[in-house]
Amino acid sequence: MCSETAAAAVRRPPQWKEFFLMAWFIVRVALVPTLLVAVPFTVLVVFTLNILLVEFGAADMSGAGTGLGAVTQIGPLVTVLIVAGAGATALCADLGARTIREEIDAMRVLGIDPIHRLVVPRVLASTVVAFLLNGLVVVIGLVGGFFFSVYIQNVTPGAYVASLTLLTGLPEVIISMVKATLFGLVAGLVACYRGLTVRGGPKSVGDAVNETVVYSFIALFAINVVVTAIGVKFGTGS
Known part of the structure; x- marks a missing residue:
């Protein structure tokens, strides 16, 4: 399915309407959970890091961390x-429901390729939204870290801002965005594959959704490790 999706992605006409509908659909589903998860993650990391920096007498370096x-x-x-x-x-769940209602088979009978019509827009939408979500989470992390460090743990605002780029530069940002793009791409492919290969009734859709979470987590954390290792190696080599 991956090779068929890659081939269908360059086939005309592009399914722009389906792409934008799916992108908005994913944003509506993911935006609020992103905000609810990003803030606690930021507070936890910044709080722990600042405690360590205060112990070492380097509280002004909290921005770098x-x-x-x-x-x-x-x-x-x-x-x-x-x-x-x-x-x-x-x-x-969306594709699984279409599959058990035999909509996918009906599309094939009508000569419509479901990969080109349904899978490509969803995979592209997942990739783009993941890329944008990563940028949103990074901004939330930096802004939330500033307020938490300055107003809760009494770090000097100027020192926090001045040290932000001490350890983080363009290579780290590029690696982060590459990770997010790959995450969205792989998650979209896994979701579409499990949705199109559902067999049975509604219970099989629920099983496919659960399997999608597990397979996506395994694949995405493996990608995170590999890309991080490549980034560290590249940074060390440069």
Whole structure:
């Protein structure tokens, strides 16, 4: 299905209407959970980090730690949780319901390729939304870290802002965005594959949704480890 999706992605005409509908659908499903997960993650990481920095007498370096944590870990990890737990499951349930109602078979009988008509827009929408969600989570992490550090743990605002780019630069941002893009791509592919391969009644759709979460988590955390290792190696080599 991956090769068929890649081939169908460049086939004309592009399904722009379906793409925008699915992108908005994923945003509606994932936006609120993203906000609810990103803030506690940020507070936890910043609180723990600032305690360590105060012990070492380096509280003014909290901005550097927050920037590194938000860009390289908080953003991608929250994106993993939301894309796999909310976005991919919604896509799988949608396609699974269509499959058991035999809509997919009817499309094939009419000569309509379901990969081109349904899968490609959903995979692209998942990829783009994951990319944008990662940027949103990073911004929430940096802003939330600022308010928490300055107003709760009495870090100097100027020192926090000045140290933000000490450990985090363009390479870290690029790696973070690459992770998020791959997360969205893989989660979309897994969701569409399980949705199209449902066999049976409504119970099989629920089983497919559960399997989508598990498979997506496994694949996305593996991607996170591999891309992080490549990024560290590249950074060390440069």
